[in-house]
Amino acid sequence: MDKELIVSWMEAGMIQVPNLLLRKYKEIGLDEKDLTLLLHICTFIESGNGFPTPEQLAERMTVGSDECSGMLRKLVQMQLLSIEEGISEDEIHFEKYSLSPLWLRLADELKFEKKQDDLKNTMHEESDLYTVFEQEFGRPLSPMECENLAMWLDDDGQDPIIIKAALREAVMSGKLSFRYIDRILFNWKRNGVRTLEQARMQGIQFRQKIRQPSQSSTESISKTIPFYNWLEP
Structure with missing residues (x-):
């Protein structure tokens, strides 16, 4: 392949298309023609022409300039x-296209x-x-009981994971009741x-407090309370 051709090809530049745009263009009301038009606008902007005419855009597409004008109006609307x-630096007023609304819509x-x-x-x-x-x-x-669960979730804003941990704490304590879990x-x-x-x-602090024997029964208590790892599934 001609080296000069490769150089020309590289100097022509490339355009990066966000995957989000390809995934969502249909959902935001665009079709393939609209997408192609937006990509051409991107290339014009990157090449220094921020406000290409419908004729310039139509030259790169399979639509006429009139249809291209209509598509531009639709995108603006x-x-x-x-x-x-x-x-400009010479204080000359000019117009340019901005794709910021498109990026904001995709962000939404x-x-x-x-x-x-x-x-x-x-x-x-x-x-x-x-x-x-x-x-x-x-x-x-x-x-x-279902109403209690719903109340913990909706009214108290408890995380389901924390509710499960409280349930397991109740199971370990041998006090399986909604009242105990609520406490x-x-x-x-x-x-x-x-x-x-x-x-x-x-839980560890609570069980350590339970383990502490009274002065009168220190010597008679030797049994320990088992430890339960809530982090295990």
């Missing part, structure tokens, strides 16, 4: 493309996508929470417990 004013789509993923994860964790409780209690939960969650919230590690430390 959809608030995916804007026309801004600038001032990404934010919405993350919220949807978080919601799905939360729903899965809450569903799993009910299952874990029914397994530990060995029976379906009553309507009142654990209340004390943890009051003490600022927000993570499994903090819950584990609270």
